[in-house]
Amino acid sequence: MNISDIDYVAIYGNSKFHNITSSAKVIFTCLVLTSIIISQSLIVQIALLGLLLSLYKVANLSLRIARLAIYPAIFAIIFAVLVSRQGLDYSLYIMLKAVNAALTMILLITTTPYVEVFAVMSKVLPDLLVDVFFMTYRSFFILLDRINSLLKAVKVKGGYHPLRVFLNIRTIAAVLGTLILHALDMSERMYKILELRGYSGKIPIEANMKIHKKDDYFLLSLGLIVLVGVVLQWNIL
Amino acid sequence: MSHIHFPDGIIPLYIWIPAYLVTFGIIFLITKTIEKEKIKKLLPLTGIAAALMLIGMSVPLVIIPVHLSLAVLTGILIGPKLGFVVVFVVGLILASFGHGGITIVGINTLVIGSEVFVGSMLFRLLGKKKKLLGVVFSTVIALVISLALMVSVVGYTAGFENALPHTHLEHSHEHEEHIDHHEDHHEHSGELEESISNINYLFFSGWVALILIFVFGIALETIVTSLIVMFFYKVRPSLIDSAHNFANN
Amino acid sequence: MEHIIKVDCLKHIYPDKTEVRACGLAFTVNKGERVIILGPNGAGKTTLLNHIIGLLKPVDGQVEVLGMSPYENFNKLRKHMGVVFQNVDEQIIGPKVYDDIAFTARSEGLKKDVVDKLALDIARKLCIEHLLDKIPHYLSGGQKKKVALAGALIMKPDFLILDEPFDSLDAKSKKEIIQILNTVNQDYNTTLIITTHDVNVVPSIADTIYVINSGEIVIKGDAAHVFSQLEVLKDASIDKPILSELFFQLQQSGIEVDIPFSIEEAKDKIIDMINEGQRV
Ligand SMILES: Nc1ncnc2c1ncn2[C@@H]1O[C@H](COP(=O)(O)OP(=O)(O)O)[C@@H](O)[C@H]1O
């Protein structure tokens, strides 16, 4: 699972959740993240995990995707065990918090294409940042294609062998050199293209983000209920 | 290189929220002060640098298990301002799929951003006359500084276990006191002190071993950065000079 | 008639000291003309185009567009030009197809309804309305070419400059692009300047062909003239355009048939003609 797989799932995935307007999903994500971060109760974290998993079901996301959350889980466990010594409950709590937060982000990003998330964020972030996001996204895929064809060529030409470390290092250095040169030339060409096409210091986009569907409102209400619930529970304690 | 892969929920609010605020403050300053022409000229290279960083993390290098961030290189290539922006953007994209928590992005940006800033500023000072020496020196210093920053953040968090959010209310109270008077915290309870020192011992003896890894990491990152910068000078000499206005002075 | 583009014995030196020339016959373009620059890889076609666009500064020789030096008047002239580079991936900047097509119009600060109309019109003309909401990375090569073309055409430029637009396209996409270019040329009187190494597309799109080989413009003329000089073409290692030549001569002798780009297509056409009882 890497960025291009994730983007593919987000764009070609088909579910009720995928169809919700991007801005609603981004706001929902913020609400749920806030809830996860401020909640200090294990029970609440377990409940949130349940909620998230059912949303994964709704969004038709495979286990392969949820596996991305294993990494933060392991990290959190190491931390909890090594540092806190607060017993099982506390370790579980720390771990769930990490996993829930990761699951929330992954749910957003596997159901909403990056460009749409950036478009929503363009409403609040400075132009420069948004332009860098878009440029990064475009360049990522162009360069990834390039790398893949370079690596293919290397394998075909026998520049790679699982056991011959020095051959591999030399090959990688060569691939890296080619790639960097290509990237440099590409950046020069893209600069000229920006000039030619009249770039004015901002990549103009149309962010049609009006929340209007029934499901949009449903998701937003869900997010609000979660947050209010967590805040109330927090105050009562 | 120094990358805090912390998930959410470990670093306390009173660290990550100010870190985010400072990060946004810096980005705001950058957008206000950077020349428009420079943005036009460097935007594609900025995007490409960020993309290369991301690719570096998603294409598995089977042979070399070390993961380079090449942040100093980025700073040298596109300057400290756009370099800082790149670090933030890459951090946010990584956090989008759980590679480091979303709340940690601010801290990470500051730590790695300092690497970019120190590296490229030093290079700006030194690299004009003596290129190779300039790169090596700038990279090493930048890495040491950002490592020190990272170690303090991690050490601080790990050292004050009670600064973490708790399931019990009494602890929560205690922890607030800790934030306010953490210098004299050992006066409060001897038991606590003992357990902290135990943990510190465990934790920091681990760090001693890590220091060796750090030294190795610094060396490797410095070598790679220097090689690539010198390669750039050979194939596209104007590129680096223009990012630092060397040609103008 | 006043030439809108003139290039005279251009010389360029790249930073690595590679010297590229476009000398020999003078290169001139009239308003509304469809010009093909034909030559093998490395002949200097792209270099020539980049000079006309104003991206490169000539070391020697003369380049004039609308009576100006394009390098010195880049910002004035770029508004008259639409450009489609060889690698369209690098020129598609908008995060979605619609954003990319509208890029130049929006950057000029046009009003939303004006931009919308321009973008929709051009998308319709290129038959890519159904792609407007797509993300460029996931399009096919031919679709990307069309998106880049739409982005270049939105402001109805006086010239359209295309570098190897038919490169790595299948026969069907090639044909579509040629049709689009011809329509644009007719409807807006847009001047076309196109480089290619693919001799088979030439007859269906060129008014004037320049053959360039190792720094020299060796032939200038219409398709009939160029195809008559097989020796020079061979020197320039340009494939013998047997198919094109055959069908071109069929056209010349009054038979209504398009020029095919592949043997399969030619076969189908011949079968059609036989079936229709046309005498071949
Ligand atoms: N950026 C560059 N740096 C150095 N040499 C170049 C560059 N671009 C093109 N060349 C060289 O100039 C010659 C002409 O190239 P080009 O104009 O791209 O030819 P064509 O487009 O006909 O294939 C080739 O020998 C090529 O290697």
Ligand SMILES: [Mg+2]
């Ligand atoms: Mg070319």
